Amino acid sequence: MKYAAFLLPALAAASPVAQVVAPDGWADAPDPTKIQIVSASFSGNGCPQGSVSTTISPDKTVVTFGFDRFQTYIGPGFNPTEKTKNCQLHLNLKYPTGFQFAVVESTYHGYAQLDKGITGTFYSTYYFSQDAKATTTTQTSIAGGGIWASGQVYTKADRIPTASYIYSPCGANGILNVNNRIALTSTNSSAAGEITNDDATVAFTQQVNLMWRACK
Ligand SMILES: *[C@@H]1O[C@H](CO)[C@@H](O)[C@H](O)[C@H]1NC(C)=O
Numbered sequence: 001m002k003y004a005a006f007l008l009p010a011l012a013a014a015s016p017v018a019q020v021v022a023p024d025g026w027a028d029a030p031d032p033t034k035i036q037i038v039s040a041s042f043s044g045n046g047c048p049q050g051s052v053s054t055t056i057s058p059d060k061t062v063v064t065f066g067f068d069r070f071q072t073y074i075g076p077g078f079n080p081t082e083k084t085k086n087c088q089l090h091l092n093l094k095y096p097t098g099f100q101f102a103v104v105e106s107t108y109h110g111y112a113q114l115d116k117g118i119t120g121t122f123y124s125t126y127y128f129s130q131d132a133k134a135t136t137t138t139q140t141s142i143a144g145g146g147i148w149a150s151g152q153v154y155t156k157a158d159r160i161p162t163a164s165y166i167y168s169p170c171g172a173n174g175i176l177n178v179n180n181r182i183a184l185t186s187t188n189s190s191a192a193g194e195i196t197n198d199d200a201t202v203a204f205t206q207q208v209n210l211m212w213r214a215c216k
Contacts, residue, residue, distance in 0.1 A: 037063055038092040038173070046070040046085030046182070063091060070110075074118060074184040075192025086181040094173050106158045106178070112195045113151035114144030117188030120195045122156055122180070129175040144193055 040054045040063055051069040056062070073082040106124065114120055120142045127135040138158040142148055182195050 038094050040065075040092070041090045042087055043090070044085070044087040044179075046072075046180070047087035052087070063089075065089060070180075070182070071194065071196035072120070072182045072184050073192075073194045073196075074186055075115070076190065078192075083185075084181065084183040086179060088177060088179040091176040091178075092173065093176060108156040108180075109153065110156075110195060111151065111153050112142055112148055112193075114142060114148040114184075114193035114195070115188070115191035116145030116149065117186055117191040118144035118193035119185050120144070120193065121183050121185070123183070124158055124181075125177075125179040127177055129177060142195075144191070 037056050037060050040056070042052050042054075042065070046069065047067055048069055051067065053066040053068075055064040055066075057064075067087060070085060070087055071082075072085050108122070112120055121139060122141070123137060123139050125135050125137040127133075140156060142154070184193055184195065186193070
């Protein structure tokens, strides 16, 4: 596998800490005040207009999205169109000439209630518009039943190793796209499940941390 993805139940709403990590041998990050996340937009049936909040950290290296309508359902009474939803994020980024960045981590929080027989799968595909063929996709699943039958909040953390880092074009603005999809499948037509952020105390948020390297 080209990546690692971790999915853990959590007992309380997590408070993720934004971080920029510089491994040994990498260039120091440029002055964060020179990094600009120029704008952020989104598209997809999981994030209709007006349902997403976007927050950029003061140092402009972390973007946090909050989703109000990124909700999937499966089971008796639900339209089959409810079992998969996607939300693609588009980040218009400006960065100092001479540096590139790589996506290194993203973290998701949400709520899942899945009967035995239901599986929920998360896919996140990262690519730059300037090189749409170079993509990195993470995939991780929850098998229903057990603790998930009664409902749990969860944290999903993607960590993409160096070999599969995707880098922004050198010395240019870049548009980073992150296509997130949640899909529910069932082996039992009587079973039901949902993966949703529709919970008063746990927001389904995504954080994209940016890592920098010097252009060659
Ligand atoms: C199918 O799901 C229903 C509802 O969760 C459950 O009562 C039933 O035992 C399940 N059937 C099988 C064969 O697992």
